[in-house]
Amino acid sequence: MDERDFLAERFEAHRGHLKAVAYRMLGSLAEADDAVQEAWLRLSRTDADAVENLGGWLTTVVGRVCLDMLRSRTSRRETVLDERLPDPVISPADGVDPEQRALLADSVGLALLVVLQSLGPAERLAFVLHDMFAVPFEEIAPIVGRSPAAARQLASRARRRVRGSVPVPERDLSRQRQVVDAFLAAARGGDFEALVAVLDPDVVLRADQGAVPGGGWTEIHGAEAVAGQALLFRRAAFDARPALVNGTAGTVNIAGGRPQSVLSFTIADDRVVAIDILADPGRLDGLDLTNLR
The missing domain is CATH 1.20.140.160 (PhyR, sigma-like (SL) domain)
Known part of the structure; x- marks a missing residue:
């Protein structure tokens, strides 16, 4: 050598x-x-x-x-925020890929980034x-x-x-998933009261839709406002696949074989305190989703 x-x-x-x-x-x-x-x-x-x-x-x-x-x-x-969500690191719902462990050490979630x-x-x-x-x-x-x-x-x-x-997030993945599943079930069922119950009163939803018509950076604060936005999910026809997004419970939403959005949830005290959504078509096309089932 x-x-x-x-x-x-x-x-x-x-x-x-x-x-x-x-x-x-x-x-x-x-x-x-x-x-x-x-x-x-x-x-x-x-x-x-x-x-x-x-x-x-x-x-x-x-x-x-x-x-x-x-x-x-x-x-x-x-x-200041570059009007873009940081790049998500997508892993299977059952665990982070060994090559991603160093990248995601210290629970570097999207909310922190x-x-x-x-x-x-x-x-x-x-x-x-x-x-x-x-x-x-x-x-x-x-x-x-x-x-x-x-x-x-x-x-x-x-x-x-x-x-x-950034509140101290829930570390238990199973508990994270329970809260996320409750949120998704309420959104799909159109249950506004259940949505508000699973959201922190000061929850923030951030969405990056990129340079598409009507897109850009959106930020919504408060449980009722975020719940109202979440009710729109039930109108979308996609396959929500459980995944880890930066090591925390999230989903990758697929339609027509292509990713439509990535949702990352920050959970604290059994409630959703932040939802980060990447829906920029150009950036979604660049994601490696081969490890998702």
Whole structure:
């Protein structure tokens, strides 16, 4: 094995972790892959023998690449939320694919990724690297061009935003599925009262329909408003297939052999606190659903 092959082998041992970092930063699987590839290119141009902690070095490189990508989005005057739902990671209802486990560690649900998208680039990096991957502030500070104390403050502000916006979700998948099934049964049966009962009073529904006529980003708040929207489900003729969406109970709705929407549910205290719907035809066509039954 020559030196480059040996370096590539060492890099591959960190690929899953690096993609997990990039996915949390960017909310895009394709861009996460691009960030990881850029880290490899930078490593291949570096004297790797002089790198004492390769994993730590690569993590900070990916963080820096992602920060640049986020700042580029801002410079293009994209909206704070980019008016798009983060890319969902779809798994069979009976368990997450082994290759997806690193990507979804720490229960990185779509609701959390939506909140992360609302953070400024530097706040997002400080929170993701420190709170999710235990990178010391001394290593984060040079990436954001701040002192360690200032980097700590960035993470602290982000942490308050996250805690104030994302409730602690139910971890028990079977309980999640029971609540989701109750929601779906009430929606199909047109039972408004049952829908309101299974929804948290402050539930939020977010839908990304992409650039289709009448589409775009929709956000609805409150149990009665969301229940009214959910009653529209019974008019749709599709096969709702149970799935895990970012490791939590959800559905992939199929019609005519093609995905029509992906629904992700966040459950807390036996109620639905968030529903995230991806219904952008272009992005749905790019999903890998071969592992769904």
